[in-house]
Amino acid sequence: MNQGRGTPARADGDPSGTAAFADHPFIRACRSEPHERVPVWFMRQAGRSLPEYHRVRGEGTILDAIADPDRAVEITLQPVRRHGVDAAILYSDIVVPVHAIGFGVDIVRGVGPVAPEPFRSSADLDRLRPLDPDADTPYVLETVRRLVAALDVPLIGFAGAPFTVASYLVEGRPSRDHGRTKALMLGDPTLWHALLERLTDIAATSLLSQVGAGAAAVQVFDSWAGALTPAQYRRFVLPHTRRLLEMVGETGVPRIHFGVATGELLDQMAEAGADVVGVDWRVPLGRARSRVPAGVALQGNLDPAVLLAGVEVAREAAREVLADNAGHPGHVFNLGHGVLPDTDPDVLTEIVRLVHDEGRVDGGDGTSADGRR
Amino acid sequence: MNQGRGTPARADGDPSGTAAFADHPFIRACRSEPHERVPVWFMRQAGRSLPEYHRVRGEGTILDAIADPDRAVEITLQPVRRHGVDAAILYSDIVVPVHAIGFGVDIVRGVGPVAPEPFRSSADLDRLRPLDPDADTPYVLETVRRLVAALDVPLIGFAGAPFTVASYLVEGRPSRDHGRTKALMLGDPTLWHALLERLTDIAATSLLSQVGAGAAAVQVFDSWAGALTPAQYRRFVLPHTRRLLEMVGETGVPRIHFGVATGELLDQMAEAGADVVGVDWRVPLGRARSRVPAGVALQGNLDPAVLLAGVEVAREAAREVLADNAGHPGHVFNLGHGVLPDTDPDVLTEIVRLVHDEGRVDGGDGTSADGRR
Numbered sequence: 001m002n003q004g005r006g007t008p009a010r011a012d013g014d015p016s017g018t019a020a021f022a023d024h025p026f027i028r029a030c031r032s033e034p035h036e037r038v039p040v041w042f043m044r045q046a047g048r049s050l051p052e053y054h055r056v057r058g059e060g061t062i063l064d065a066i067a068d069p070d071r072a073v074e075i076t077l078q079p080v081r082r083h084g085v086d087a088a089i090l091y092s093d094i095v096v097p098v099h100a101i102g103f104g105v106d107i108v109r110g111v112g113p114v115a116p117e118p119f120r121s122s123a124d125l126d127r128l129r130p131l132d133p134d135a136d137t138p139y140v141l142e143t144v145r146r147l148v149a150a151l152d153v154p155l156i157g158f159a160g161a162p163f164t165v166a167s168y169l170v171e172g173r174p175s176r177d178h179g180r181t182k183a184l185m186l187g188d189p190t191l192w193h194a195l196l197e198r199l200t201d202i203a204a205t206s207l208l209s210q211v212g213a214g215a216a217a218v219q220v221f222d223s224w225a226g227a228l229t230p231a232q233y234r235r236f237v238l239p240h241t242r243r244l245l246e247m248v249g250e251t252g253v254p255r256i257h258f259g260v261a262t263g264e265l266l267d268q269m270a271e272a273g274a275d276v277v278g279v280d281w282r283v284p285l286g287r288a289r290s291r292v293p294a295g296v297a298l299q300g301n302l303d304p305a306v307l308l309a310g311v312e313v314a315r316e317a318a319r320e321v322l323a324d325n326a327g328h329p330g331h332v333f334n335l336g337h338g339v340l341p342d343t344d345p346d347v348l349t350e351i352v353r354l355v356h357d358e359g360r361v362d363g364g365d366g367t368s369a370d371g372r373r
Numbered sequence: 374m375n376q377g378r379g380t381p382a383r384a385d386g387d388p389s390g391t392a393a394f395a396d397h398p399f400i401r402a403c404r405s406e407p408h409e410r411v412p413v414w415f416m417r418q419a420g421r422s423l424p425e426y427h428r429v430r431g432e433g434t435i436l437d438a439i440a441d442p443d444r445a446v447e448i449t450l451q452p453v454r455r456h457g458v459d460a461a462i463l464y465s466d467i468v469v470p471v472h473a474i475g476f477g478v479d480i481v482r483g484v485g486p487v488a489p490e491p492f493r494s495s496a497d498l499d500r501l502r503p504l505d506p507d508a509d510t511p512y513v514l515e516t517v518r519r520l521v522a523a524l525d526v527p528l529i530g531f532a533g534a535p536f537t538v539a540s541y542l543v544e545g546r547p548s549r550d551h552g553r554t555k556a557l558m559l560g561d562p563t564l565w566h567a568l569l570e571r572l573t574d575i576a577a578t579s580l581l582s583q584v585g586a587g588a589a590a591v592q593v594f595d596s597w598a599g600a601l602t603p604a605q606y607r608r609f610v611l612p613h614t615r616r617l618l619e620m621v622g623e624t625g626v627p628r629i630h631f632g633v634a635t636g637e638l639l640d641q642m643a644e645a646g647a648d649v650v651g652v653d654w655r656v657p658l659g660r661a662r663s664r665v666p667a668g669v670a671l672q673g674n675l676d677p678a679v680l681l682a683g684v685e686v687a688r689e690a691a692r693e694v695l696a697d698n699a700g701h702p703g704h705v706f707n708l709g710h711g712v713l714p715d716t717d718p719d720v721l722t723e724i725v726r727l728v729h730d731e732g733r734v735d736g737g738d739g740t741s742a743d744g745r746r
C-alpha cells in the first residue's frame with residue numbers, strides 16, 4: 001500500500017522523533033511507563049481560542065493556512081509557547097489528504113467540510129487515488145520538519161480515521177445522524193469496504209510521511225465513530241482502523257486513537273491497536289480504564305465546556321479528572337474534545353499549571369506496556 | 374407546585390387512560406409484567422416520514438399545527454392507522470409549554486427551537502411563570518381528549534425534561550456542545566437550580582394535565598442530557614427530573630425517560646424514578662439492562678439510520694435488537710432516536726410486523742415490577 005510514500009519512516013537509525021523524546025513524560029505516558037509528572041496537551045490547542053492565531057491566520061480557508069508552512073508552523077507553536085503544554089500537534093484537518101488528491105472537498109467557514117459532489121458509487125473510487133506525500137502535500141512535510149527543528153516537546157502527527165473521513169465524503173457536509181453514511185455502509189458493504197480501504201491507505205501514507213519527517217507520535221481522529229453501534233463498528237470500521245494502526249505501528253511511535261461518544265467502543269478502539277485511547281468527558285477515566293486492556297493508556301477527559309465557566313470551576317473539574325485517574329501512569333491529560341472557540345486561553349494555561357503541580361503518577365506498579373507491542 | 378393545573382389527574386375512579394389499558398402489552402411491558410407480545414412504537418412516528426402528514430401539515434410552524442386540534446389529532450392517528458403500532462404519542466414539541474406562557478421561543482424550519490432573547494440572568498425567571506393548562510394550552514387538552522376517544526391503543530403524553538428545555542432557552546438555538554448551558558450551570562448554580570425548578574413545575578403541570586385528560590403513559594424527553602458527565606448530571610439535573618417523575622408518578626401512569634448518548638447515565642435515569650428508560654442504539658440492550666435495577670424496563674433501540682438501508686437490512690437489525698433483549702418482559706421496542714425524515718414508511722410497517730411476529734416475551738420469571746412503586 002505504500003506506493004507514493006515519499007519519505008522513509010526509518011532513516012539513519014532514528015525511526016522518528018520518538019527516539020529523541022523516549023524519556024519525555026508524554027511519550028512515557030503513552031506507553032504506560034513510569035514517569036515524573038502527568039503530561040498535558042489540548043485538542044485544538046492551536047487555533048480559534050488564541051488571539052495570536054487570529055493575527056496570523058489570514059484570509060482564505062483553513063486549508064490555505066495549512067498549505068502555508070510559515071503560517072502552519074507558527075500556529076502549531078503558539079500554544080506550546082503560551083501554555084507550556086507537553087506536546088504539539090500538527091496544525092491540520094482530517095480532509096487535508098483527500099483535498100490534496102483532488103476528491104473535491106473544501107472547508108466552508110461556519111459549516112465545516114463540504115463535498116459538492118459526495119461519494120455515491122463505485123465510479124467515485126477513482127477520485128481517491130493513492131496519496132504521494134512529496135508531490136501532494138509537500139507543505140505538510142516541510143511544516144513537520146521545521147516544527148521538529150524548533151520544538152523541545154514531541155510533535156503529534158495528525159490524520160482522520162477512515163470512517164470519519166468517509167462520513168464527510170458520503171454526506172457531503174457535516175451531519176448529525178450520518179444517515180447516508182450508514183445507508184451506504186449497510187446497504188452496499190462491498191463498496192463501503194473498497195472506500196475504507198482507499199482511505200486507510202491514504203491515512204497510513206500520510207501518517208508514515210509525517211513520522212518520517214520527525215513526528216514523535218500520531219493521533220488518529222475517528223471523531224464520529226461514536227455514532228455507530230458496537231456491532232456496526234466491529235464489522236465495518238475495526239478491520240480498516242486496525243490495518244491503519246498496524247502500518248503506523250511499524251515505525252514504533254505511540255498511536256493515539258480518538259473519538260467522541262465512544263463509551264461503548266473503547267474496547268474495540270484499543271483492540272484496533274491503539275497505545276492510547278482518547279476518552280470524551282462522558283466516561284469517567286476509572287470506568288474507561290475497566291473497558292481497555294491493561295497497558296493501554298487513556299487520554300482525556302475534561303469537558304471542554306467547563307472551561308467557559310471560569311477558572312475556579314475549571315480547576316475543580318481538572319482535579320476530578322486527576323482523581324478519576326488515580327495516579328495511573330498511562331494517562332495523558334487532555335480535554336474530552338477540542339477547545340471551544342470562546343475559551344479564555346488563560347484558563348487553559350492555568351489547567352496546564354495545575355496538572356503539572358498536582359498531577360500524581362504512581363510508578364513501578366507493573367502497568368508498564370514494555371514489550372507489549 | 375401544581376398551581377394552575379386545571380384538570381385533576383384522578384377523577385371518577387379512573388386515574389388516567391392507563392386503567393382502560395392495564396392489560397395492554399405496551400402498559401404491561403412498561404411495568405415489566407408478563408404479556409403476550411413485544412409492543413412497538415417509534416419516536417417521531419407521526420410526522421416527517423409520512424406523505425399523509427405532509428398533506429395535512431399546512432403552512433406555518435409546527436407549533437401552529439400543534440395548536441390546531443383537528444390537525445394534531447389527525448397527525449397523531451396517522452402512524453397508528455398505517456403501521457399498527459401499539460401506542461400513539463401526542464404530536465407535540467418540547468417547547469410547547471414555554472412557548473405558550475410567552476417566554477419567546479419559536480421553531481424555525483430547518484433550524485429547530487430558537488429563542489431570540491435567550492435566558493441569561495435572574496430577571497429572565499419572570500418570563501417563566503407557572504403554566505395554566507386550561508388557559509395556556511387548551512388545544513393540548515382538547516387534542517388529548519379527542520385522541521383518547523378515538524384510539525384503541527394507549528396514548529403517551531409528551532414533555533421535555535428540565536435540562537433539555539433549559540438548554541434551548543439558554544443557548545437560544547440548537548447547539549452541538551451546549552457551552553452556554555454548561556457555563557451557566559457550573560458558573561451560577563443558584564440561578565441554574567431556580568431555572569430548572571420553574572421548568573420542572575411547568576413540565577409536571579403539563580404532564581399532569583395530559584394524564585388528567587386521558588393519557589395512559591408519559592415520555593419525558595431529556596434528549597441532550599447525554600452531553601453531561603455523570604457527576605454533572607447527578608448534581609445539576611437528577612434532583613429536578615426526580616421531582617418531576619415523582620409528581621407524575623402519583624397518577625400511576627408509566628413514566629418513560631429518554632435521552633441520546635446516555636450510556637453512562639442509564640443508572641441515574643432509572644434512579645430518577647423512571648418505569649422505562651429509553652436507550653439509544655449505542656448501548657446493546659443486554660448491556661443497558663446491567664446498568665439499571667431489576668424491574669426497570671427498557672425502550673429501544675434500533676438505529677434509525679438502519680432504516681435507510683432497505684427493508685432486509687432493517688429486518689436483520691431489528692432481529693438483533695430482539696436477540697439483545699433475550700425475551701425480557703420489560704422491553705418496549707422502539708428506535709434509539711426519532712424516525713429520520715427520509716425513512717420509507719413501508720420499512721417501518723414491516724418492522725412492526727416483524728416485532729409482532731418474532732418478538733418473544735418470557736413471562737412469570739419474577740421480573741414483574743408489581744408493587745415496586
